[in-house]
Amino acid sequence: MKAVSLTRGRLALVDLPTPRPAAGQLLVAVERCGICGSDLHARRHADELADALDLCGYPRYLRSGQDVVLGHEIVGRVVDHGPRRERSRLRPGTPVVTVPLVRRGRQVDGIGLSADAPGGYAEYVVVQEALTLPVPNGLPVDVAALTEPMAVAWHAVNRGEVRRKDVAVVLGCGPVGLAVIAVLKSRKVGTVIASDYSAGRRALARSLGADIVVDPAVESPWQEASAGHGFVTSMPDEYNAGIDAVESLAGLPVPWWTTWRALDATGATRPRRPVVFECVGVPGMLDGILAHAPLHSRVVVVGVCTGTDTIRPALAVNKELDLRFVVGYTPLEFRDTLHALADGALGVSGLVTGRVGLAGVADAFTALADPGTHAKLLVDPSLASHGIAGTAVR
Template sequence: MRAVSLTRGLLEVVDLPDPRPGAGQLLVSVERCGICGSDLHSRLHADELADSLDLCGYPRYARSGQQVVLGHEIYGEVADRGPWCAGTLASGTPVVTVPLVRRGRQVDGVGLSAHAPGGFAELVVVQESLTLPVPNGLPADLAALTEPMAVAWHAVNRGEVRRKDVAIVLGCGPVGLAVVSVLKARGVATVIASDYSAGRRALATRCGADVVVDPAVASPWEGAAAGHGFMTTLPDEYNAGIDALEGLARLPVPWWASWRALQVMGATRPKRPVVFECVGVPGMLDGILAAAPLHARVVVVGVCMGTDTLRPSLAVNKELDLRFAVGYTPLEFRDTLHALADGTLDASPLLTGRVGLAGVAGAFAALADPEEHAKILIDPSLATDRIMAP
């Protein structure tokens, strides 16, 4: 089969033996595979990522000196199956898959390990139990977005966002755009998106963002997020507490009894935004800790390579809630697929190009320009090396 391999930062089209599915595995003919930010990181920072994953107990992540076939945002058709399969997915069934394969008790990330070649190829092996049929005739380009949209679905779940919350999305690359799309699909009333790129701000608007901010011109905190009742200074909060005590003291019951009743009702819960950090560059987290209103909940979705520095005292004094998100559960993956298929989740604004295997290196270069592309899909059937319109 033809595939695109990565070795020491070099992407090249190669001929490899056709993979064979093992026990409980399927062979899938790849029709689309998205290029993910993780793929871009793996090209330049494979060893740093591998060192981090090693500390997490997974020593088999792709390293720069290995030949790796990237690609984990996979859509294709079932071509064959290995032994001990349930057989519920017939040959020719269009499918998407959670990109993990298991041999014995060893689990590897498809497209993120030399031990599990990915979807930048004509064929790929996937785990039958993690593979879902595509419903409702969902077009291939949109079905291929199931995996990255599931990442955003999980991030929004991690944020525990309610419809009346204000959500602030910092960074409108593919991850940020996906988060905006999921937030609006969930009915969140106010979504503020911020990015330096005019092209990405335009895509954020298409994804449904209610307010779009150029941080070089205006602050997403002082401007867009103003007027929502957030506490921005410690004296604000202290004064609010004193005012509440003085008001409750006028009631014919002890103030603590009234306060406790209001607390049960949720009336004492401070107003706060839910912030999604989708940039992943050094300094972002500390900047958020400094600028965010008191009690903000921050969900870190962007992957910062290497080390970073932040001031914990900022988060302590503001009592910020800092969370990190990666991946998704199988249920979140399934729910994302069906939201795409029934039209409640629109991911089409993310699609900006398609390319054949011969054009993958060029697509990686194009994705370095935020004004040019957001999500490029690989279509192994395309013979050209040019990036085509989706």
Template structure:
């Protein structure tokens, strides 16, 4: 089979044996595979990522000297079953799959390890238990977005965002745009999106962002969040506490009794935005800690490749929640697929180009410019090395 392989930062089309599914696995003919931001990072930072994941107990992440077939956002059709499979998904069925494969108890990330070749190829092996038939005749170009939408679905869950919350998304690359889309699909009333790129800001508007900010012109903190009742300084909170005690002291019960009653029903809980950091460059987290209102909940979705520095005292004195998000559960993956299939999650505008295996290297280069593309899909059936726009 033909595949686009990465080695020492270079992508090339190679001929490889067609993989064979093992126990509990399926062989899938790839019809689409999305190019993910993590794939772009792998080309330049594979060894850094591998060293980090080794500290997390996974020593089999791809290394720069290895030849690895990338691709974990996969849509295709079942071709064959491995031994001892359940056989519940028939050959010819269009499917998407959580990109993990297991041999014994060893689990590898598809397209992120030399031990699990990915979807930049004509065929890929997936785990049957993690594979879902595509419902409602959902088009390949939308079904293949299940994986990145599941990442956003999980990030929103990590944020515990309610419909009444104000959410602010910093960075409108593919991950940020997916987060905006999921927030609006789940009914969040106010979503603010911020990005330096005019093209990405336009896409954020199409994804449903209520307010779109160019941070080169307007601070998302002092502009879009102004006047929403959030406390921005420590004296704000001190004054609010004194005002509350003085006001409650006028009641015919002790102020602490009244405060306790209000606290029991959540009336004393301070307002706060939920902030999604979707950039992943050094300085972003510390900048948020310095600028965000008191009590903000910060969800870090962007992956910073190198060391970073933060000032914990900022988070301590402002009582900020700092959470990190990666991946998703199988249930979140299924929910994202069905939200795409029933039209709740409308994201067709995110697909800005398609390319064959021969054009993967040029697609990587094009994706370096935020004004040109959002999501480029690989279609192994295309014989061209030119990115087809639209």
């Protein structure tokens, strides 16, 4: 089969044996595979990521000297089953998407992110049947291919515990940030502020439902976030609010702490705060958020900073910021994302800005190095050309 192999940062079109599924696995003919930011990082920073994942107990992440077929945002059709196929619930020809993990015994590998689990930049890929779902409602293949990255956003919003009345601030409108915006608006979050330097990406953010779109080179997303929402933006404001409250409650016929305790129980004293989604993943980004976010902000880190970064913990301590990191999703979140796409509850119009054949993957990586050129590019193994079929965002 034809596939794209990554070795020492070089992407090359190669011929490989068609993989064979083991028991509990499927062979899938790839129809589309999204190019993820993780793939771009892996090309240049595989060893840094592998070192970090070693410390997490996963020593099998790809390394720069290995031959690896990337690609984990996969949609395709079932071709064959492993042994004991009579137990299979997915017949050949069924369109499917999959959580990109395969298991041999108790060893689990990330599809497209391990030398032992070739990914979807190929004509065929082996997937785990238990983690594979049929595509419902005749969902177009270009939209079904977004299930995996949208599930990442679905999980991030879940971790953020965002309510409809909250203010959400999305920093970075690349594919991850745009996906987060789409999920937030599908949850009817009333105020979503999006920030990005690219005019094209800001336009996509608005098309996906962002209520306020900011160019951080011109205006501050924090001013927009704080305007009229009652957030506390300085420590003296916090202290004055406490003193004011005690003085006000002291005039009641019961001790002030009795009333305060009762208000605590109802949630009335809970500070107002935005939920911030960091979707950039470059050094300095997180410390900038700690410096400028209102007090009590909940910060959800979705962007992956591959290298060493520096933050000032005293900023987060004195502001009592809630810092959360996210990765991936649960199988249930993956399933719910797929059905939200199929039911039309999750809008992704305009997110896919182009398709490329296997021969053009290297050119697609080059194009994606310019953040203002494309949002999401899909690999389509049926395309023979080197060029990108689609329209750039700007």
